[in-house]
Amino acid sequence: MQRRPTSFDLAALAGVSQPTVSRALSGNPSVSAETRARVLAAAEQLNYKVDKNASGLRRKHSRTLALLFFEEGPDESALLNPFYLSMLGPMVRCCAAHGYDLLISTQQLSSDWHVDYEDSRKADGIVLLGYGDYLEYRPRLEKLVGQGTHFVRWGAGGDSELGATIGSDNEQGGFDATQHLLASGRRAIAFLGTASSAFPEFLDRWRGYCRALRAAGLVPDEALRVDAEPSEASGRAALGQLIARGIAFDAIFAASDMTAIGAMHGLEKIGRRIPEDVAVVGFDDISAARLASPPLTTVTQDPRGAAQALVEALIEAVEAGSTRSRRLPVRLTVRESA
Amino acid sequence: MQRRPTSFDLAALAGVSQPTVSRALSGNPSVSAETRARVLAAAEQLNYKVDKNASGLRRKHSRTLALLFFEEGPDESALLNPFYLSMLGPMVRCCAAHGYDLLISTQQLSSDWHVDYEDSRKADGIVLLGYGDYLEYRPRLEKLVGQGTHFVRWGAGGDSELGATIGSDNEQGGFDATQHLLASGRRAIAFLGTASSAFPEFLDRWRGYCRALRAAGLVPDEALRVDAEPSEASGRAALGQLIARGIAFDAIFAASDMTAIGAMHGLEKIGRRIPEDVAVVGFDDISAARLASPPLTTVTQDPRGAAQALVEALIEAVEAGSTRSRRLPVRLTVRESA
DNA sequence: GGTGCCTATACATACGTATTCAGCTGCCAT
DNA sequence: ATGGCAGCTGAATACGTATGTATAGGCACC
Numbered sequence: 001m002q003r004r005p006t007s008f009d010l011a012a013l014a015g016v017s018q019p020t021v022s023r024a025l026s027g028n029p030s031v032s033a034e035t036r037a038r039v040l041a042a043a044e045q046l047n048y049k050v051d052k053n054a055s056g057l058r059r060k061h062s063r064t065l066a067l068l069f070f071e072e073g074p075d076e077s078a079l080l081n082p083f084y085l086s087m088l089g090p091m092v093r094c095c096a097a098h099g100y101d102l103l104i105s106t107q108q109l110s111s112d113w114h115v116d117y118e119d120s121r122k123a124d125g126i127v128l129l130g131y132g133d134y135l136e137y138r139p140r141l142e143k144l145v146g147q148g149t150h151f152v153r154w155g156a157g158g159d160s161e162l163g164a165t166i167g168s169d170n171e172q173g174g175f176d177a178t179q180h181l182l183a184s185g186r187r188a189i190a191f192l193g194t195a196s197s198a199f200p201e202f203l204d205r206w207r208g209y210c211r212a213l214r215a216a217g218l219v220p221d222e223a224l225r226v227d228a229e230p231s232e233a234s235g236r237a238a239l240g241q242l243i244a245r246g247i248a249f250d251a252i253f254a255a256s257d258m259t260a261i262g263a264m265h266g267l268e269k270i271g272r273r274i275p276e277d278v279a280v281v282g283f284d285d286i287s288a289a290r291l292a293s294p295p296l297t298t299v300t301q302d303p304r305g306a307a308q309a310l311v312e313a314l315i316e317a318v319e320a321g322s323t324r325s326r327r328l329p330v331r332l333t334v335r336e337s338a
Numbered sequence: 339m340q341r342r343p344t345s346f347d348l349a350a351l352a353g354v355s356q357p358t359v360s361r362a363l364s365g366n367p368s369v370s371a372e373t374r375a376r377v378l379a380a381a382e383q384l385n386y387k388v389d390k391n392a393s394g395l396r397r398k399h400s401r402t403l404a405l406l407f408f409e410e411g412p413d414e415s416a417l418l419n420p421f422y423l424s425m426l427g428p429m430v431r432c433c434a435a436h437g438y439d440l441l442i443s444t445q446q447l448s449s450d451w452h453v454d455y456e457d458s459r460k461a462d463g464i465v466l467l468g469y470g471d472y473l474e475y476r477p478r479l480e481k482l483v484g485q486g487t488h489f490v491r492w493g494a495g496g497d498s499e500l501g502a503t504i505g506s507d508n509e510q511g512g513f514d515a516t517q518h519l520l521a522s523g524r525r526a527i528a529f530l531g532t533a534s535s536a537f538p539e540f541l542d543r544w545r546g547y548c549r550a551l552r553a554a555g556l557v558p559d560e561a562l563r564v565d566a567e568p569s570e571a572s573g574r575a576a577l578g579q580l581i582a583r584g585i586a587f588d589a590i591f592a593a594s595d596m597t598a599i600g601a602m603h604g605l606e607k608i609g610r611r612i613p614e615d616v617a618v619v620g621f622d623d624i625s626a627a628r629l630a631s632p633p634l635t636t637v638t639q640d641p642r643g644a645a646q647a648l649v650e651a652l653i654e655a656v657e658a659g660s661t662r663s664r665r666l667p668v669r670l671t672v673r674e675s676a
Numbered sequence: 677g678g679t680g681c682c683t684a685t686a687c688a689t690a691c692g693t694a695t696t697c698a699g700c701t702g703c704c705a706t
Numbered sequence: 707a708t709g710g711c712a713g714c715t716g717a718a719t720a721c722g723t724a725t726g727t728a729t730a731g732g733c734a735c736c
């Protein structure tokens with residue numbers, strides 16, 4: 001393993017100077033076609049690769065984006081969110097298509113704010129995943145803005161002071177899901193979800209649910225609303241609570257698939273058939289939704305579109321200096337549970 | 339957003355020279371405690387961060403590892419593998435603990451071999467995920483070895499000529515799963531899996547299955563073995579095939595959870611109870627296994643341990659020049675399906 | 677009091693690339 | 707023939723850090 005070839009070696013081989021090599025490789029139009037060809041041939045021969053450290057030092061950017069997952073701890077990490085995980089592939093591909101590399105990291109709430117990537121020039125900008133609209137984050141995001149760091153957040157959006165936000169149209173998703181249930185004749189539709197600030201999306205889904213009901217001339221009934229977090233256990237518990245209330249229902253709209261699957265298990269246990277007795281619709285389209293029995297009808301967020309929107313917004317922020325928030329469309333995926 | 343502070347600015351503020359700043363920050367023992375304190379205070383004040391491009395240029399490494407997912411295309415990517423995805427968090431944390439950053443990328447088989455990260459000094463070493471033991475990869479891996487690139491592969495291992503390999507003890511997992519079924523009195527245990535080179539792990543799982551049978555004085559029956567890929571549809575189809583053969587069975591060991599879940603759906607459809615009529619054991623412990631109904635007994639690979647083993651092996655390769663392959667223990671997770 | 681040694685710091689330089697500026701060549705118009 | 711101009715290329719330099727070598731001061735020892 002001998003010394004790496006440098007642009008000087010390349011220049012010597014191609015019979016030109018080092019600056020010409022640099023220009024040739026970066027596609028500068030001032031270098032003649034034949035010179036460029038000679039340089040490229042030499043590069044091929046020496047298996048020359050630009051040293052990105054030197055390049056990044058000289059230019060002022062690294063052509064690298066950082067992907068930052070929020071986490072409370074190993075067991076409470078945005079890296080466990082299946083939707084985020086499904087965005088990973090598309091993000092990597094989208095970055096590659098734009099000539100960027102992707103750095104991945106996590107950020108603990110408890111730790112100091114060490115978003116060094118942009119500070120230390122390892123990344124030109126940051127994608128933030130798992131940062132809800134918690135107030136706790138505000139000062140950190142504000143500091144980021146203050147530093148002039150380029151970043152884009154996945155979230156419910158709204159607050160354009162804190163950088164651009166990309167998120168799904170949760171309200172419309174809630175509307176579509178509910179309308180689907182209404183269209184199949186259901187009238188007593190329970191809503192399983194929480195309005196906790198930890199899941200701001202759930203509130204929008206609830207709003208869509210209400211809008212659909214009202215559009216059908218119905219009035220949302222608080223008795224049909226049960227608090228539930230996105231977990232199987234919580235879904236089962238919520239169903240138990242619903243039953244305990246003794247209120248009749250012929251459908252369930254769960255604000256997350258995990259909750260929906262838990263509720264389905266609960267229904268199964270008490271012998272209520274799905275969808276004959278109770279139709280169920282979830283939200284997220286996690287992989288287990290398709291594998292559930294019966295397969296779960298759910299609101300699908302498009303991971304590819306989301307990934308692309310995030311990456312392209314960030315690149316725009318990096319290269320053009322600013323970008324805009326976006327709300328992405330969702331799609332109802334009808335399977336057998338409703 | 340003014341100019342970034344450099345180590346010279348820091349030196350001026352602390353009243354020392356730039357080299358002293360560099361030494362103070364890197365913990366060089368030759369700098370006195372009081373000087374170091376002054377430098378650190380100045381760094382805090384200026385919010386100084388080492389420029390990793392310049393640092394990487396001067397040193398010969400970037401303290402960055404690249405994580406490379408193999409993919410045939412967007413729909414056939416190692417980034418879709420839930421086990422790999424579950425390693426992500428632990429890998430990130432493990433890298434951080436060792437002071438490394440993690441770059442994530444994909445590699446298409448069809449494209450040229452562009453593992454530029456190490457070539458271009460963006461990464462010091464590479465973790466390869468999703469590279470089975472396909473012969474097609476050999477030349478590429480050999481080239482990597484030839485270049486002196488440091489890398490570690492997740493896989494069945496064995497071929498130590500092609501770099502270190504870290505993998506689960508699939509044979510033992512197959513043995514444990516089968517023994518568990520035997521212990522509960524099952525005697526006719528079907529094996530659902532394929533020996534295709536695309537899934538070399540399956541072959542080891544099959545071997546473990548055979549060893550358990552023989553240890554119990556039974557002889558593996560080829561009639562109980564059905565080819566199946568790791569997908570729900572394939573699992574359902576495999577069960578159909580098994581039924582069509584008209585052979586009696588009281589248990590199923592599927593070489594993957596996806597297959598097992600498909601088979602469970604098939605059993606449900608024809609009214610066979612799980613586990614009363616047929617016990618089912620899977621392999622992988624994907625998230626859907628716990629959510630299945632009944633929850634699936636399966637062989638759990640430890641993503642944290644795997645991630646740690648991969649990262650630490652790679653770091654050892656990078657820093658010490660070489661490393662060794664390892665086979666990681668697996669654990670049977672008993673739920674309700676068997 | 678000079679020599680030698682040790683500690684802490686400063687000086688100078690190298691890493692490999694991209695860019696600014698200047699220079700060279702040849703061609704066209706005057 | 708000469709000035710100007712365009713099209714390419716080369717020389718010099720800057721980017722910010724880390725490190726090898728040199729230097730200044732302090733102390734012990736003979």
